Amino acid sequence: MTQMNYTGKSRVAIIANGKYQSKRIASKIFSALKHDPNFYLSKDNPDIVISIGGDGMLLSVFHMYEKALDKVRFVGIHTGHLGFYTDYRDFEVDEFLKNLRLDRGEKISYPLLRVTVTTADGRIVTARALNEASLRRIEKTMVADVAINGTQLERFRGDGITVSTPTGSTAYNKSIGGAVLHPTVEAFQMTEIASLNNRVYRTLGSSIIIPKGETVTIEPKRVGSYTVSIDNKSFSYRNVAKMEFFLDDKKISFLSTPSHIGFWERVKDAFIGEVDE
Structure with missing residues (x-):
């Protein structure tokens, strides 16, 4: 042939x-x-x-x-x-x-998000996101330590946390109060989902813009079932040890x-x- x-x-x-x-x-x-x-x-x-x-x-x-x-x-x-x-x-x-x-x-190129999920038994799953990635606890309130570049920012309590790309900033991120970010900006965004804020528990509350080169780490502090959402797909994990987010070295290109x-x-x-x- x-x-x-x-x-x-x-x-x-x-x-x-x-x-x-x-x-x-x-x-x-x-x-x-x-x-x-x-x-x-x-x-x-x-x-x-x-x-x-x-x-x-x-x-x-x-x-x-x-x-x-x-x-x-x-x-x-x-x-x-x-x-x-x-x-x-x-x-x-x-x-x-x-x-x-x-x-x-x-072509016109926009940033992508790189996501790494580490389970309690040591399994590591990596993925890219065009829009966003989220972590939620299924049964009860999620309690998790949030760090940026190794510096602990807060102990989060609430429904979950979503991290979005600039193009994804107009999707779910916007509906929960996140900022709209121009897609050519080399950054990504972390936004809390229904955080608990009262006299006992405090979080920053507002969305955070993180520049290229820095990493957000979320470490759940309670055992249980968690849902990891990456764009339009969702996955269930038992006992997530940590989830990391940073800008990928690849971009998506449009005509x-x-x-x-x-x-x-x-x-x-x-x-x-x-x-x-």
């Missing part, structure tokens, strides 16, 4: 969620690119990944290709409401195809096109809408 040479072509993966509209858009893009001499359609080892659906779909696609971040660039087409990771709506496919054919390899939507415009559209004159 002769191996075909696709040198010079961009390898493109088209991945859609199960909704009818997403599948329809995927079919349209596939038909437009399958005979284009500049593209080779394949989900194996792609240069460009087209995510069709919503932000949740792009999170899933990111984790599919997170081991190829040095090569792959992502682009999202939204088939619902405007999302933070999508530059195009479902009625802008023709514009997307036009810009894709004009692509010269430009830079004329239609790339600026971050503050996304924030305005998602949370504010039209501003009264």
Whole structure:
């Protein structure tokens, strides 16, 4: 069997969620690119990944290709409401195809979070997060020592703690009172989830912005079952010894096109809408 040479072509993966509209858009893009001499359609080892659906779909696609971040660039087409990771709506496919054919390899890169979970029996699990990672105790109040770069900050009591990337700052982090952080900032954010603050127990209470190069360590002080959430996936562990967070040395890269939507415009559209004159 002769191996075909696709040198010079961009390898493109088209991945859609199960909704009818997403599948329809995927079919349209596939038909437009399958005979284009500049593209080779394949989900194996792609240069460009087209995510069709919503932000949740792009999170899933990111984790599919997170081991190829040095090569792959992502682009999202939204088939619902405007999302933070999508530059195009479902009625802008023709514009997307036009810009894709004009692509010269430009990219926009955002920081990722590196997470390490150490269980009481010595097992170590590592993962990357595009949005956020959280630790919660399932049965009762979580009690945990929180340290930054080895300096103990507080003994936390409450429902849990979430740590987010700049892009993830507009997700769950914002809903529990965290700050909105521009995605080009080399930092990450820790926010408490329903902390107990009274005459006996005190925590800082506000979200904390941590710069690149520093590490947040959470050490639970009580045995029990814990839930670790990393983006759109959750895992249960018995007796977590510690959980560490720091900025990863890899970044996620998106296609830079004329239609790339600026971050503050996304924030305005998602949370504010039209501003009264």
